[in-house]
Structures are given as structure tokens and as C-alpha cells.
Amino acid sequence: MAPPLKIGIAGLGTVGAGVVRMLARRKDEIAARTGRAVEVVAVSARDPSRNRDCDLSGLRWFDDAVALAGDPEIDVFVELIGGHEGVAKAAVEVAIAAGHTVVTANKALLAHHGVTLASAAEAKGVGIRFEAAVAGGIPVIKTLREALLGNRIARVSGILNGTCNYILTRMRDEGLSFESCLDQAQKLGYAEADPTFDVDGFDTAHKLSLLAALAFGVQPDPDAIHVEGIRSITLADLEAADELGYRIKLLGVAARTESTVELRVHPTMVPKHWPIAQVSGVTNAVAIDGDAVALTLVGPGAGSDATASAVVGDICDLASGSSGTPFGWRAETLRPAGKAAIQRHEGGYYIRLAAVDRPGTAAAIARHMAEQNISLESIMQHRRGRPHGGDRAESAEDPAPVVLITYATNEDAVRRAIAAIEIDGVIALPPQVIRIEKD
Template sequence: MDKVLRVGIAGLGTVGASVARLLGAQAKDLAARTGRAIRIAGVSARDPGRDRGVDLSGAAFFADPVALARSEDIDVFVELIGGEEGAARASVTAALQAGKSVVTANKALLAKHGLELAQLAEQTHAALAFEASVAGGIPIVKTLREGLAGNSVARVYGILNGTCNYILSRMELEGLSFAECLADAQKLGYAEADPTFDIGGFDTAHKLAILASLAFGVKLDADNISIEGIQDISLADIKAAAELGFRIKLLGVAQRTEHGVEQRVHPTMAPLSSPIAQVMGVTNAVTVDADAVNELTLVGPGAGGMATASAVVADIADIARGIRSAPFGLPVAHLAAAEKSPMQRHEGGYYIRLSARNHIGAAAAIAQRMAERDISLESIVQRRPGSDDSVVPVVLVTYATTETSVREALAAIVADGHIAEKPQVIRIERD
């Protein structure tokens, strides 16, 4: 058996402590599978005396994670600190500069500095592994980078944020408002006190940037992803979706188009018949459309200590075996600059909910504005007025059209004064 692989873990929160427990519990099997024992040689955390429910007495403690990263007593540095700058970036950089392999779950760090870190890993012949950075326990990174290496991917999309999926699921199943579901998510620890990063779609965007790079061989480009969150989704939208045969999900979508690679995050009407629509609660799911396998969907826990630790330990095991893959599937020099497809060029169906003023000619004027932009309507439903009979809810479902056409038509409808509130627009993602 080869010599022991010495691991240093920076960050002993829920995930870090779970990694330590899993390495201990699976020590014998991991040694048999990888051909070498794996031992935690060093740790770094804010509070050295805190009881984390795992015996770390055999590991040296480092107050400074950068010092741990540079230590000659470790072979692999595991970064579980979080954040795109500060200690996380400094320690990962230090480890790679020292020629030590790195395992991280930090999607924000990768989305911002992934190319720079991957290039550094190439220069020092170190591994940079990040299975845990996207969709927790779902092995989507290895699936795209290695399992589907013989495929040409047309589209990758999925539910990448458990907080948002939990909120939308509760709204549908229990008829609760967005605000009520968000408050419950915060009480249960699924959402932060400031939930903007999750519900605003930014967490999903970071993960999507990583998936797009792996799927299409392009450089990470999180700054050019079109992002919309779920904060404006109402119960009226949830109910209308069900009646129309859809379920609302916050999806991250990256796909090839004739104009380039389109990357977008937004609430989506997913057909009830699709696998992605069946995923409820905090669970994540990723679907890959590729030429050889057609459609492949992976479903599993997207967060949580043990699920994320499972992905971290899988990366450590690969390093123990001597596996060194190009972090994003190709050497950095071979990654193409993503030819961006602006959101305005997006083509597809749309769900549009309008609060039309209840006067003669309003509905006809709305339909006329749609026709002027060559938007064909698959259905139009005019509902009974609520407590305010001066406003009539109108739901439109379009056939495939462009984002530009929809936005121009709605701007004209607003200017005409026929609606009382801001239009609600949700894109439809067909099978």
C-alpha cells in the first residue's frame, strides 16, 4: 500500500465536521478502494475548543488556514471556509502554489476565480477538485467532465438551490404565501437572515457558471448570466401553473443556441410530466441533454453536512488514487471565450399574467399588441374579478416567441393604460 495521504481541513462547520466523521467511518474501505490510507493531519477553525462530535486529537491545529495550506505535513488541502475572497482565496492559492492538491465546496470562489486557480493548478501539477460546489451530493461535476466525455451537450439545466425549491414547494402544497414560506425556511435554517443570495438567484448563477464551463468547454462567465429570483412569485401564479399543467421551479439553464451559449436563471414553468417538475422540497436535480445519452437527470440532496461531505470525500479519494483531471474538463488555454447569447434573443413559450382594467376594449387591445409583435397565443384565460371588480386577472400562454417581442408588447400594453399592475412574466421550459 502506498504511503498515507495526509489531509488538512480548513473550516470545521457542519460540512467540515461531517467530512472528518466520514473519513473516520470509511477509513478501512477508503484505504482498500484507493490503495492508501487517508488521515487528517491538520485542521484550521475559528474556535479550536468547540466540541464538533468528532475526535480530531491526532490532527495539528492551525489558527491561520494559509499556514495549514503551506504546511509540509499535509498533501491535500480541503477548503470549507466559504466566500470568494479573504481566507478562502488566500489559502487555496497558497496550497496550489505549494503544489498541494485542493478540494473545495466553494462555488463563489470558483465562479469568481476558478480560471485563475485552475491555471495555477496546471502549473504546479496539483489537482483542483470541486464536486461539492454544485448540487451537494449529486455527482454532476464528474458526470459532465468524465462520464459524458464522449457526448456533445446541447443543454444543462436544473434546480440548484434547495431554499428556493423548498419555498415554491410549500407555496404549492400548502397554499402559503411567499413571505410565510420564506419565514419558515429561515426558522428551519434553510435560508439565511438575509436571503437575497438564495431567493435572488445569485447562488444558482454561481453554480450554473461552473456547469456551463464543464458542459460546453467555455470560460466561466458568471457576470453575464441573466438572473431573476423568485421573490415576485405569487399564489396566483402557482395555481395558474397547476391548472395549465406546469409547476414553477427556479432553474439555472445553459444551452447552445445559433447565437452562442445562453446562460440564465429565472422562475420557470416546467411541464408536470418532466422529471425536474417532480423534485420537491430542498432536493436538487440536474438534467443534461446530450447527443449520445439523450436526456439524463440526476436527483439528490443539494445541501446538508453529510451529502456535501460525500462529494468532498469522493474528491479526496480520487486524489488518493492519483487521478488528476483538468478542473473544467479542458486545459485553461483550450477553454473558449463563451460567445454570449443575450437574453433578448431567447426563444420559447411564455406565461404572462396581467391585471387588466375592467373596461370595454381592454382585452382586444392587449391581444392586438401581442399580434403586432407576431406573438401567437396558445391560450388566453380571463378570470372573474376578485374583491376589486375594476380589475380582471388575465392569463396568457404564448407559443414560441422571443424575449424582445414579449417585452416590447408588454411595454406597449403598459403605455396604453390597460393594466393596473406590473405584468408577471414566467418562461416556459418544454421537455
């Protein structure tokens, strides 16, 4: 049997401690299946006195993660610190320079610096493994990098943020407001005190940039992605979607077009019968459409066990002798993603308007849609709403919610039509627009 694979772990939070426990618990099986023992020999964290519910006796302790990264007595550096700058970036750079393969769960680091780090790793002849960086315990990185190499991928899309999926699920199932569901998510630890990164779509964009690199050979670049979050989604939207046969999900979508790769993150209506529409709570899902195989992977997108499982899976691959390029393509072949041209996106649209009650309103809406060659599949008008909330009785002066469902059109036409409707003054509130994915 080959000599043990020696591991240094920087970051002993819930995931890092989970990795230590899992490797200890499964050490005999891992050695038997990979042909090589795996040993954690050194760790680094801020507080050596903290109880982490794992056996750290006999391990060398480093106060400085960068020093651990350069330690000549380790083979693999596991980075579980987080953040795309500072210590995490410096430590990964030092580990690569020292000839150590890196295993990381750091999506932000790879989304912002993936090409540079991959180039350095390839030049040094070492690897970067990052299964835990996207969708937690779902093996989507391995699937794209290895299992589906025989396919030409047309599209990768998914629910990549459990916080947003939890909020949308509770809003739909319990009739709660966005604010109320966000508060519950924060109390349960699903959302940070500052939830911006999650609910405004940036976390999903980081993950999508890595999936796009693997599927299409484009450079990871969150700035190339059109990003919208879920703050604008209301109960009225969820109820209308249900009535129309859809669910609303925050999706990350990377799709091959004739000339480029379209990258977008936004709330999306998906048919109820799609597997991804059935995914509730904090669960993640990724759908991959290839020319030979189409599949949907569903599983826990976060949590100490799920993320530790992905980290350990990468370590076991290394123990088996598997390496390869970080993104499945050599770094110099990765081409720029290009800024998402969302105005050229084509598809169906859900448009909710708070129409004022006066003669000519319906005609003005219809005229501006027709001027942009937008055909309407259906029009729904619900009872009047109260634009500013409150308990007062409804009044004839309240706007009337009108929902338009378009046939396939382009984003630019929809935006031009809405702008003209707003100029006419026939709607009382900013319109809601949600893209629709159909069979």
C-alpha cells in the same frame, strides 16, 4: 501500498466535521478500494475549544488557514471556509503554490476566480476538485467531467438551490405566501437571515457558471448569466401553472446555440410529467442532454452529510491517482461566456395581466400582441383580484386577471408588446412574465 495521502482541512463547521467523521468511519474501506490510506493530519478553525463531535486528537492545529495551506507535511488542502475573497482565496492560492491539490466546496470562489486558479494549478501540476460546490451530494461534476466525455452536451439545466425549491413547493402545496414560506425556511435553517443570495438567484448562477464550464468549455462568469429570482411568484401564478399542466421551478439553464452558450437563471414553467417537475422541498436535480445520453440526477443539494460525501468522494479519487484538469478543459482553452442575450431567447411564455374593466381593453391587448407577431395558444380569465390585498368584497373596479399563453416567440417581442400595453393604460399592475419549457 502507497504511503498515506495526508489531508489538511480548513474549516470545521458542519461539513468539515462531517468529513473528519466520514473519513474515520470509512478508513478501512477507502484504503482497500483506492489502494492508499487517507489520513487527516492537520486542521484549522477559529475556535479550538468548540465541541465538533469528531475526534481531533493527534491532529496538528493551525489558527491560520493560510499557514495550513502551505504546510509541507500535507498532500491535499481541503478548503471549507467559504467566500470568494479573503482567507479562502489566499489559502487556496498558497496551497497551489506549495504544490498541494485542493478540494473545495466553494462555488463562489471558483465562479469568480476559477480560470486564474485553474491556470495556476495546471502550471504547478496539481488539481482542484470541487464536487461539493454544486448540488451537494449529486455527483454532477464527475458526471460532466468524466462519465459523459463521449457526448456532445446540448443543454444542462437544473434546480440548484434548495431554499427556492422549498419555498415554491410549500407555496404550491399549502397555499402560503412567499413571505410566509421564506420565514419558515429561515426558522428551519434553509435560508439565511439575509436570503438575497438564494431567493434572487445568485447562488444558482454561481453553480450554473461551473456546470457551463464543464459542459461547454466556457469561462466561469456569473456576470454573463441573466438572473431573476422568485420574489415575484404569487399563488395566482402557481395555481395557473397547475391548471395548465405545469410546475414552477427556479431553473438554471445552460444551452448550446448556433453561435454561443445561452446562460440564464429564472422561474420557469416545466411540464408536470418531466422528472424535474416532481422534485420537491430542498432536493436538487440536474438534467443533462447529450447527443448519446440524456439523464436527470436527483438528490440532496445541501446538508452536512451530503456535502461531506462529495468532499470525501473527491479525496478518494485523489487517493486512487485520479486528477485531471479542474474543468475538464485546459484553462487556456476556456473561452469567454459572453453576456446572456436574453432578449433573443425563444420559447413559450406565460403572461399574467391585471386588466382594467373598460371597453377596448381586450382589443388593445390582442392588438399589441399581434403587432409583435405573437400567437396565443390560450387565454384564461379568472375571477377578479384585489390588487392591494385585504378582506373587502370584490368590486367591479378591481382588475381582472388575464393569463396569456404564447406559442414560441422571442423575449424581445414579448417585452415590446407588454411595454405598449402598459403605455395604453389597460393594466392596473406590473405584468408577470414566466418562461415556459416544453417537450
